[in-house]
Each structure stands twice: as structure tokens, then as C-alpha cells.
Amino acid sequence: MFLQNIDLTTALRPAYLPDEVLLFVQDNVGLYEGKFKIPDHQNGHVYLTSHRICYVDNENPRKHSVAIDLKDVDRYEFYAGLFKSSAKITLFPKPSKRSSLQSRAVSDLNTPSRSATSTPLSRAESPFHLPTPELPPTSSATWICTICSHSNPVPSNFDPKTASDRTPIPPCLLCGIKPALAHVLKASILSTTNRPSSHSPAALRTPVPIRGRPEIPRPQSEAWGEPPSQNASQATTGEATFPCPRCTFLNHPSLPSCEICGASLVSQDLPTGLNRPSLRPESPGPTLNHLPHLETQTNESIKLSFRGGGEKIMYERLKGSMTQRKWLLQGAPPVPKLSRPNNESGSSMPTSSSPSGERVKAMGIAGLEQRRRDVQKNNELVIGGAFEDLEALMASAKEIVALAESFSQNGGPGSISDSNTVADALGLVTTKDMLGGGSNSETLYISELSRNLAEFLTDDARGVLRKAGGIVSLVDLWAMFNRARGGVELVSPLDFEKAARLWGKLRLPVRLRQFKSGVLVVQGSDRTDEKTIKTLLAWLQDLHSFPPDKEVAWDWQFFGRGVTAQDAAERFGWSIGVAEEELEMAEEKGALCREESIEGLKFWENWIIEDRWAQASLTV
Amino acid sequence: MSTTQPFTFPKYYSYPPFFTRQPTLTSYHAQLQKWSSLILSYCRHHRLFKLSIIDALDSNLFNNKTLGRRLREVNVREVLEYMRKEGRVEWVGKGTEGNEVWVWWRNPEEWATAVYEWVDETAQKNTVLTLYELTESEATLSQGMIDRCGGVQIADWG
Numbered sequence: 129m130f131l132q133n134i135d136l137t138t139a140l141r142p143a144y145l146p147d148e149v150l151l152f153v154q155d156n157v158g159l160y161e162g163k164f165k166i167p168d169h170q171n172g173h174v175y176l177t178s179h180r181i182c183y184v185d186n187e188n189p190r191k192h193s194v195a196i197d198l199k200d201v202d203r204y205e206f207y208a209g210l211f212k213s214s215a216k217i218t219l220f221p222k223p224s225k226r227s228s229l230q231s232r233a234v235s236d237l238n239t240p241s242r243s244a245t246s247t248p249l250s251r252a253e254s255p256f257h258l259p260t261p262e263l264p265p266t267s268s269a270t271w272i273c274t275i276c277s278h279s280n281p282v283p284s285n286f287d288p289k290t291a292s293d294r295t296p297i298p299p300c301l302l303c304g305i306k307p308a309l310a311h312v313l314k315a316s317i318l319s320t321t322n323r324p325s326s327h328s329p330a331a332l333r334t335p336v337p338i339r340g341r342p343e344i345p346r347p348q349s350e351a352w353g354e355p356p357s358q359n360a361s362q363a364t365t366g367e368a369t370f371p372c373p374r375c376t377f378l379n380h381p382s383l384p385s386c387e388i389c390g391a392s393l394v395s396q397d398l399p400t401g402l403n404r405p406s407l408r409p410e411s412p413g414p415t416l417n418h419l420p421h422l423e424t425q426t427n428e429s430i431k432l433s434f435r436g437g438g439e440k441i442m443y444e445r446l447k448g449s450m451t452q453r454k455w456l457l458q459g460a461p462p463v464p465k466l467s468r469p470n471n472e473s474g475s476s477m478p479t480s481s482s483p484s485g486e487r488v489k490a491m492g493i494a495g496l497e498q499r500r501r502d503v504q505k506n507n508e509l510v511i512g513g514a515f516e517d518l519e520a521l522m523a524s525a526k527e528i529v530a531l532a533e534s535f536s537q538n539g540g541p542g543s544i545s546d547s548n549t550v551a552d553a554l555g556l557v558t559t560k561d562m563l564g565g566g567s568n569s570e571t572l573y574i575s576e577l578s579r580n581l582a583e584f585l586t587d588d589a590r591g592v593l594r595k596a597g598g599i600v601s602l603v604d605l606w607a608m609f610n611r612a613r614g615g616v617e618l619v620s621p622l623d624f625e626k627a628a629r630l631w632g633k634l635r636l637p638v639r640l641r642q643f644k645s646g647v648l649v650v651q652g653s654d655r656t657d658e659k660t661i662k663t664l665l666a667w668l669q670d671l672h673s674f675p676p677d678k679e680v681a682w683d684w685q686f687f688g689r690g691v692t693a694q695d696a697a698e699r700f701g702w703s704i705g706v707a708e709e710e711l712e713m714a715e716e717k718g719a720l721c722r723e724e725s726i727e728g729l730k731f732w733e734n735w736i737i738e739d740r741w742a743q744a745s746l747t748v
Numbered sequence: 749m750s751t752t753q754p755f756t757f758p759k760y761y762s763y764p765p766f767f768t769r770q771p772t773l774t775s776y777h778a779q780l781q782k783w784s785s786l787i788l789s790y791c792r793h794h795r796l797f798k799l800s801i802i803d804a805l806d807s808n809l810f811n812n813k814t815l816g817r818r819l820r821e822v823n824v825r826e827v828l829e830y831m832r833k834e835g836r837v838e839w840v841g842k843g844t845e846g847n848e849v850w851v852w853w854r855n856p857e858e859w860a861t862a863v864y865e866w867v868d869e870t871a872q873k874n875t876v877l878t879l880y881e882l883t884e885s886e887a888t889l890s891q892g893m894i895d896r897c898g899g900v901q902i903a904d905w906g
Binding site for chain 1: 759760762763764765766767768770771772774775778779782814815816817
């Protein structure tokens with residue numbers, strides 16, 4: 129239930145629900161389930177909207193993109209990160225009815241000392257992690273470190289029945305302090321007794337987690353209880369010292385365990401740990417060996433690991449949207465209109481301006497003036513009320529959008545086609561303040577803008593590209609796009625061009641093309657020069673069969689006739705500039721040739737080049 | 749002098765873009781070749797050995813009156829320059845930018861063969877022929893090969 133597959137737009141962004149508003153975007157985010165990384169979900173963008181948190185994977189966005197409905201989130205916690213551990217936001221699902229009892233029991237156990245990162249729900253209670261049902265649960269219990277409150281799993285081979293003082297207990301994963309045996313014992317026994325009897329019989333056995341069984345190769349979760357050793361093969365030897373992966377103390381390379389915290393130093397995979405940039409695409413934490421099954425009942429928490437920063441703003445925005453509970457508004461009736469004190473029916477919609485009793489009295493010009501004043505007053509009221517504070521703006525968003533639409537409709541006949549884009553655009557924009565901090569927030573903004581643009585272009589309802597004959601100049605698009613944004617958060621030409629240049633890199637379905645004159649145009653990535661030439665030639669071929677408007681001296685059935693850029697623009701719906709460039713491109717390729725006369729520049733099928741004559745003599 | 753039968757222009761003569769200099773290199777090259785062959789066949793048909801640019805500009809050769817299109821002087825010079833490089837035309841006089849050109853619709857070797865064949869056919873081998881006899885005699889006229897201008901050329905070759 130918690131993680132859901134989502135639909136992506138053509139620009140590989142999550143498709144928004146009605147009334148859904150994008151609040152925040154951050155890249156370089158990985159997903160954890162409980163303590164374990166979810167494979168293939170380790171590097172992606174996270175979109176916080178008013179309804180959901182969407183994860184879109186960078187590598188394979190169509191396959192590995194999931195979302196969490198905010199309405200399913202019970203609570204959320206913030207963990208600021210420590211040493212090399214990235215900042216994280218943990219989302220706890222609302223307990224389902226079936227498992228509410230057990231989760232509460234475990235929660236009660238852990239609550240007194242729960243830290244921000246603690247995972248109160250033991251992994252044994254997420255049966256979907258088991259590759260096959262007969263396997264024992266992966267992990268049984270957690271113990272809370274008395275020093276740093278980190279919740280650690282009880283080691284796999286720890287058996288409360290046989291445990292003694294000599295039983296090796298690994299130190300706390302976070303702070304490296306060894307726990308008292310009794311402490312671990314207690315946690316282990318508690319978790320065993322708390323396990324519901326309705327659970328599979330395997331779960332009732334003494335917890336023997338998977339990593340304790342050497343016959344199953346689990347290279348990444350094998351090293352539980354040991355320092356995170358992910359890629360031992362990447363180890364670079366020959367370093368004079370290397371830092372402890374836990375406490376970052378620089379140990380002598382021959383030491384088997386850290387001098388300070390006692391952590392084993394068997395793996396040397398992070399020799400440059402201290403010098404690494406804050407941006408960390410790979411986390412050394414253990415990874416799940418299989419994907420969590422979507423739509424399975426689970427109480428496992430989901431963690432978002434922010435390796436590129438931005439967690440604080442994300443947390444703030446998440447807090448805001450959790451408080452607002454926009455999803456409750458879905459399908460709700462619009463906000464009731466503000467009632468005027470003098471009992472006049474106030475309405476911002478020009479269509480619903482039904483005259484009330486008072487207005488009937490005023491007739492003629494006076495009546496018109498009166499009505500105008502009323503509408504003006506009402507608009508003032510709405511706008512004034514909306515900007516009183518941000519909360520009110522959120523509440524009256526619908527009215528404001530309606531008002532904006534009515535304004536743009538009144539703007540003139542030319543702007544009507546754009547007016548319907550205003551409402552959409554308000555919900556779609558990625559603005560600079562939606563993006564997280566970090567060193568790469570600028571590039572993130574550009575790439576989001578690039579996706580935004582691609583969406584705008586390929587949106588079938590809007591048909592920007594289709595209306596422009598599949599090709600539109602960048603300047604026109606810039607104007608169109610900014611108009612669609614309704615005058616807020618306009619995009620600078622510089623950013624716009626940068627964003628357009630990113631399309632190729634992001635593998636989006638539109639491309640930027642430069643004509644030889646330097647004009648930049650935008651077209652679908654499937655549209656090639658060859659295709660354009662083909663359509664042009666097919667058109668010119670048609671002209672062989674249709675007699676020209678006026679008498680011509682040449683054999684039009686053989687040669688056809690020349691076309692101007694104007695003709696081509698009309699025919700294909702291009703702008704004149706684009707038509708000129710396309711024709712010149714075709715000329716350059718040898719498909720067309722030109723004729724300069726008093727009638728202007730015309731383009732013809734190329735009968736000058738020899739091989740076309742050879743072809744013609746065969747066919748004619 | 750000129751034959752009564754009018755010169756039949758090739759089809760591309762009535763193709764309007766033919767009179768506009770093509771900016772694309774491949775098209776331009778093909779265009780030059782077409783003009784070159786048109787000028788040569790035109791001159792051959794009308795027995796022209798010398799072409800005056802100024803006069804020719806208004807002739808049918810460069811001015812298609814039915815189409816209302818003409819080749820501009822600059823472009824005519826370009827075509828002629830191209831033909832000169834091909835060895836089909838030579839400026840009259842020393843300069844490169846004259847107003848008249850010799851048009852070699854037969855090059856010297858071709859002329860030599862033609863003269864030799866005519867001498868051979870009329871059994872005049874080992875007979876001394878004056879230039880006048882060669883160019884103006886009734887015999888050669890009937891052959892219709894050479895006229896005065898051609899004679900001048902032959903004289904030029906020595």
C-alpha cells in the first residue's frame with residue numbers, strides 16, 4: 129500500500145492529479161525501507177506535491193518510480209545526518225487494521241528512547257521481504273543504544289536461550305559503543321514474545337535472519353553488525369592511513385579494528401571518505417536484495433536519504449502540506465464566495481453576474497457604471513482577501529485562478545487561446561524556490577525547467593507543437609511559455625535556452641535545432657531533416673497536378689511551380705522564419721533550388737542536378 | 749548565314765530557376781554545366797564563333813522572352829569563366845574581362861580532323877589551297893563547316 133507505482137509524463141515527471149500542486153523538488157535522493165536501501169531506487173528526484181511524495185529514478189524512470197500518498201503517512205521524522213550518514217526523512221505509514229496491534233506493541237517498546245532515525249517496526253513484521261514464504265524472517269528485533277538512541281538490529285546468531293557473557297555482541301552501528309548483554313537480551317525476548325501468533329510459523333522460531341545463513345549469497349546485507357562494507361573490490365590499498373567508516377578516525381592500515389570505536393576495519397572501501405564531496409550518490413548502507421512488493425500490506429517505514437542536501441526545505445514543506453491536508457479537498461466543492469456586507473451577491477466570475485435586487489433599480493449608463501463598480505469592488509475584495517496572508521491565498525486559490533482567467537479573457541481576442549493554459553500552468557510550474565539548496569540547485573532548476581518545457585510542448589491538450597506545424601522557434605516558445613505562466617515566475621531567456629539545450633541529455637521527446645543562420649527552433653525529436661524534405665517534395669509533387677492560379681509560360685505539369693516561404697508557412701502552419709529556414713535547409717541538401725525574380729524568392733524542385741533528369745526521363 | 753530552322757532550346761531552358769544563380773554548390777555546378785552545353789549547342793547551330801556578351805544578353809540565348817526570365821550579366825560572365833577553364837571559350841584579346849569570346853564549339857583538333865577529311869574527300873591532297881579558298885569557296889560552303897571567323901581562327905593557329 130505504501131509505495132505505489134506512478135505514471136510519468138512524457139518529460140519523465142510524475143503525472144499530477146487534479147488540483148495537485150508541486151511544492152518541492154530535490155535530486156540525489158535514495159530510498160530506504162526500514163534500514164535497508166531499496167535496490168534501483170538509490171538515485172533519483174523526489175517531488176513533493178500537495179498530495180504525494182513521488183520518487184522518480186534517474187536511471188530507469190519508467191520502471192523504478194514510486195509514490196507515497198501523504199494521506200497514508202502517519203507521521204514523519206527528520207534525521208539531520210551524522211558524519212557520513214546523509215540526512216533523512218522517515219515516513220511512517222498509517223497502521224492498517226490488521227497489524228495495528230502488533231505495531232503499537234513494538235512502538236510502545238521503543239518509544240521512550242526513540243531517536244529520529246529509529247525504526248520501531250521490526251523487520252520480521254514485513255513478510256513481503258521474504259523471497260519465499262518458508263524462509264525465516266530477515267531480522268527479528270532491534271535494540272536501542274543507550275548512548276545515542278540508535279536502533280540496532282539484534283545480531284542474527286544471537287539466541288536469547290544460549291547467550292552468555294562471551295557471546296559476541298557487535299557495537300552500536302552509529303556510535304560504536306558496545307551494549308550490555310542484558311539490554312540486547314531484553315530486546316530480543318520482547319520482540320519474540322510480541323510476535324503475533326497469526327504469523328507464519330517461521331516467524332515464531334528463534335530469529336535466524338537471512339544473513340546468518342552463508343549458503344545464500346547476500347553480499348550486501350551479509351555484513352550486518354560489521355562496518356558497512358559494500359564494495360570491498362573497490363578497495364584501494366597502499367594508503368598510509370584510512371579512516372574508520374564509523375567514527376572517521378584515521379587508523380593504521382594494519383589494524384584489524386578501529387582504535388577508537390572498535391569497529392572492524394576489514395573493508396577498506398572508503399579510503400577517501402573524509403575528502404569526499406558532500407554529494408554522495410552511493411550510500412554504504414546495506415541494500416535489500418529484492419524490490420519491495422508494491423501494494424503489499426506492510427508497516428515498514430520509508431526513508432528518503434538526501435545525499436545532495438535540500439532536506440530541511442523538504443521537511444518544512446512536508447510539514448506544511450501534512451498540516452494542510454490538501455487531499456481532503458479533492459472533489460470538494462469550491463470555496464464559498466465571500467459574502468458582501470450589504471447583502472449584494474458578490475461574484476468574481478463574469479458569467480455569473482446576475483443582477484440582484486438593488487441593481488435592477490439603476491438603468492442605462494448609470495446601471496452599467498454601477499455594475500462595473502460592483503464587479504470592481506468585488507474583485508478588490510477577493511484579491512485583498514487573498515493576499516492577506518498566504519493561508520488565505522491557498523484557500524482562495526480557485527477563485528484567484530478563475531479571476532486570472534477572466535482577466536486574460538478580457539485581455540483581447542488573441543489571448544483567449546492562452547487563457548485555458550493559465551490554470552494548468554499555475555499547478556505545473558517549477559519555480560526556483562521549489563528547489564532545494566545544495567551546490568547543484570541551479571542545474572536542478574534548469575533540468576526541471578527543461579522537463580517542464582518538454583511537458584508543455586508535448587501536452588496534447590495544449591498542442592503547442594502541433595499548432596505550430598511541429599516546429600516552433602525558441603523565441604516564440606519562450607513568449608508562449610511565459611504567457612502560460614500567467615505573468616508569475618517568468619523564465620529568463622538565458623535559463624530558457626539552457627533548459628532547451630538539456631533536452632537531448634535528458635532524453636526528452638523534443639529537441640533543439642539550430643539552423644545555419646543561427647535561428648534556434650524546437651521540434652519533436654522524431655522529426656528529422658529527411659522527413660521534412662520528404663513532406664516538402666510530396667507537396668511540390670502535388671503541384672504538378674493542380675494548375676497554377678494564373679497562366680504560366682513553363683510546362684507546369686513537368687516542372688510544377690515554385691513556392692515562396694509564405695506558401696510553405698501557410699501550408700504547414702509554420703512561422704515564416706521557420707519556413708524560410710526549412711526551405712533553405714532542403715535547398716542545401718539539393719532537394720530544392722531557388723528562383724529569384726520580381727515576384728520574390730521561390731523554391732522549386734531541383735531540376736538542375738543531373739540525376740534528377742535521369743530519373744525524370746525514366747518516368748516521364 | 750544562319751540556318752532557317754530555329755534553334756530548339758532544351759527543356760530546362762523553360763525552367764525558371766535555371767536563370768538564377770544557385771547558392772548550393774552541387775546545384776551550381778550542374779547549372780554551369782547545363783549553361784555551358786546550351787551555349788555551345790546554340791553557337792554551333794547558329795555558326796557563331798564569336799560571342800559578344802552585350803549583344804548576347806538580349807538574344808534568345810540568355811533572355812527567355814516567353815518566360816520573362818533572363819540571365820544577368822554577372823552570371824553570364826561566371827558561366828563564360830567556367831567555360832574558359834574547361835577550354836571551351838577564350839577571351840578575344842589579351843584581358844580576362846573582355847566583351848567578346850571565341851567559342852570553341854569544336855576545339856582545334858576537331859577542326860584539324862574536319863579540314864583534313866574535307867581535303868581528303870575532295871581529292872585535293874598535295875594541292876596548295878589559299879585561306880580564301882578554304883573558307884569562302886563554294887565547296888566548303890556547301891559543306892557548311894567553316895566561315896570567315898573560323899578562318900581567322902585557323903590563321904591564328906598558324
